[in-house]
Amino acid sequence: MKPDMSVEIGSLKLRNPVITASGTFGYGEEFKDYLNLEEIGAIITKGLSLKPRAGNPTPRIVETPAGMLNAIGLQNVGVDAFIEKKTPFLRTISTPAIVNLFGNTIEEYAELASRLEQVPEVAGIEVNISCPNVKQGGIVFGTDPKAAATVVRAVRSETTKPLIVKLSPNVTDVVEMAVACAEAQADALSLINTLTGMAVDLRTRRPVLANVTGGLSGPAIKPVALRMVWQVAKAVTLPVIGIGGIMNATDALEFILAGATAIQVGTANFLDPAAAGIIAREMEQYLAENGIAAIGELRGALQV
């Protein structure tokens, strides 16, 4: 019997719990030759702002031990071009597309949400309060529970779509942040975004990234991500989406055990553009082989 892989994120029903992470999967179209997009649960598009953004100067990425730093600086086409140029492709797939968005002010967050409310190709919204790259940007909202709650309420009042809040790991107490966002009526929480890090080039005596610091992703951060997902899943009743260093189905299932309802695949898309599809398939296979009828049976099943 085929295991039931479907999960629910608020009112959004996904065929399976594998979602591609914002900023690592373009707008979906880039991957269509490598991957059957109908095989994954959902895609999340590159962080979107009201106006187009240039992003940071280069170099923007560098490999670090079992990870990478990025300081893309949220380069994106802006909401108008997104609606005009990126939604037509999204219409051709049945897999829901969730839009990751950010603003520099509460008003920008709210306006973006309101713009997207009318766009049928947008199945849900992921609010990035945690991007560490932009000076005036998410960083303030992402580390202060009151500010985060204000953003979430503002977006909530403009959208009926499922609202996911993406949490930053660069905080003393991620549970406090999670609770604040839950109370502000988020439908789900996703975590973690990148850890702020830095790389130095001894030869040039300069930071490797033009932006000096960047966001650390990849296998290196998996232990931190698992810990935070576990802490948050215990503390809130909302669905939690686990992110951080997920490279294969085993990693993904570990997050489910720790309490995640769904997971996101980020850096792994760069190593293998087919990764998300393979992970979804292999998770299902694991369930089948172990006689588990539904993925929900594993959720939070960690015996502590």
Place this chain on the structure above:
Amino acid sequence: MKPDMSVEIGSLKLRNPVITASGTFGYGEEFKDYLNLEEIGAIITKGLSLKPRAGNPTPRIVETPAGMLNAIGLQNVGVDAFIEKKTPFLRTISTPAIVNLFGNTIEEYAELASRLEQVPEVAGIEVNISCPNVKQGGIVFGTDPKAAATVVRAVRSETTKPLIVKLSPNVTDVVEMAVACAEAQADALSLINTLTGMAVDLRTRRPVLANVTGGLSGPAIKPVALRMVWQVAKAVTLPVIGIGGIMNATDALEFILAGATAIQVGTANFLDPAAAGIIAREMEQYLAENGIAAIGELRGALQV
């Protein structure tokens, strides 16, 4: 000409900036067959408490991508046994031994410092306010600037020895912590201690560590450590000691460029018990080959 590798940590003069990190080098003696202890700047002993401590149940360690988690739980012999059994060996080496200490209360910190004040083999004190493994332990002190400052002042009032405060990376704002400790009259700051993480075993559906969470160390955390050292070194005038994923001389020199006066070698001691000696030698060689007269010329020389 031989480059000048000496550095000063408060009143403590080290022959070179390479120090072995607490908990990764035992009490020094364990490594004497692998390494000429006279070749390194200083050693820091395993975290010490007033009474002996059993530590956590096992498993206590697990490998993670480019890193490891440990939940030793600060097992240690206690101050009496330390003085009786561990100082005799320390007397036989000229390399200064710094004692890493922790307590469950301010009073314990102060009492430990006062006990060690009379011990001539103790060249300095590193106060661990950041160990994430012990529930009632350092975690509170390490994430609240006021509590940290109270601990530092209490220790300061009991010791004339160089006083290093070791900072936790599990905070929103490490600079705030650093400034608080600096104002409380620390002589130097060391960072980072381990990031709190977790590992899950899919087969058993249990956390790998008996303690559930543990401290992440090794190359995986280097980007986070470099970033924090850079931030702190800009913000305080105290000497900063860089720690986190240092495996070789290049890593060490990157921390010096980022503003560290000295560095600590932790997990690398496990991969190669001679690592600290090799790093010291190769740093010196780098200076010689690049015509740099003194290590101080590289300190904070990062061009941002």
Place this chain on the structure above:
Amino acid sequence: MLFKSMVLSNHEVSPGYYRMRVTAPPELLSASPGQFVMVKVRDSIDPLLRRPFGIFDIGVLPAAYDGGCEQVYLEMLYKVVGKGTAMMATLHNGDVLDFLAPLGNGFRMGNPQGEKVLVGGGIGLAPLYFLAKKLVENSKVRLFIGGRTREDILCVTEFERLGIETYVSTDDGTLGACGLVTEVMERHLTEDGGDKTIFSCGPMPMLQAVADIARRRSIACQVSLEAHMACGMGACLGCVVKGSEHGDSHPDYRCVCKEGPVFNFQQLMWV
């Protein structure tokens, strides 16, 4: 396309430079010169990311025995500069590598009548051989190749075998003319007029000089760029360069991996 390849040979052709031949699927025969590949050097998280390399050559080995198969192969020419390339240098025949290829936009061949001038600096020579093989079918081709010292001058014989006139220069004069490859090229361009296209790959300062010459003399010119890459397919936005329209208020970033790596020099912002 994602595929696994077996190493057929891997030799040091000059100190620190290697030439590796691996098996490839037949579909790769339709790759164009200037496109590139991304290699997963080890089945491990160290190194984590794929590494980009130009296509030095693609060809077909005839069946070795009756009933055997033809085998398409891919060649890379690479320089050991860091962890990933150092690991590549230790691979042996029979080892297996993972490829994502072909990626990006290659060189546009242009008008067959005109002369084709190839300009390579150091390891920048890598994508020019596959290009030269295609160009000599229809056009006159000359190669200007430069390097710091004679050990940076690679594979001249291969180009000469194609009947290509080759001009070598080194910064220290240890091989060919002493001086910059762009100086040598400009001297020779002065001698003759006519319709020309420059194809160039090499370090940024060299490309800058090439672009200057092309602009001053109104010669068509395509350059192949390098950038730090994570995905190689336009998803991460890590590899961007400034386009000619770039300004603080009107950003014009282009992905080297997807819009390049080959650009018409006029598409780019040169500082």
Place this chain on the structure above:
Amino acid sequence: MLFKSMVLSNHEVSPGYYRMRVTAPPELLSASPGQFVMVKVRDSIDPLLRRPFGIFDIGVLPAAYDGGCEQVYLEMLYKVVGKGTAMMATLHNGDVLDFLAPLGNGFRMGNPQGEKVLVGGGIGLAPLYFLAKKLVENSKVRLFIGGRTREDILCVTEFERLGIETYVSTDDGTLGACGLVTEVMERHLTEDGGDKTIFSCGPMPMLQAVADIARRRSIACQVSLEAHMACGMGACLGCVVKGSEHGDSHPDYRCVCKEGPVFNFQQLMWV
């Protein structure tokens, strides 16, 4: 001691089980049975930590030609269970590995008069061969070897060549007696009295059963333990087990790497 070794051979002796022979420095000849080695599987951060293995054998290869040298070698018998051992299984002759060895305290040989009873479970056989080679010099030795199925029974021939009486058992009866190795051992121990020492290595439940038998019958017994290790030299305190005195208020933890891996069963806390 830290040293680099070259792989001399690396064969699969049973599905999933490998035997690897590597070169070793002459100083390793003084290692005792039961001591262990820590191997850096790859010169990379993946895997990061060294992996601990027992010493299956140490010996000397005679010089292969006039003017050649004797070569000391070390053998390991290992089971592929995860990343590190999977990578080891892909190594070839000529590959180089990094060793920290010998580590820990080995078996104490005890009184040569008494009979020596070796009890190995699965890959727990690994350290017993080197031990057996030394023991047969002076004592009568018997080996009880158990496994889940016949593929887990390794190297019986090698022990028999030493003149050791060997009793095989498998949980599923596919080789030797059907049942637990400890049951078979106990049956045979009943038959004869006399001064004995048990030396055992294998999974924890087996060691527990062995220790029970030893206690009940007052037989001397040494067991070799496994634990997750980072340093192998008493520095990290990662590998501890509870000593016999352990209690909540009076902790008695022992390092497997430094105080073990071989313990007298009475030194340990058995639950």
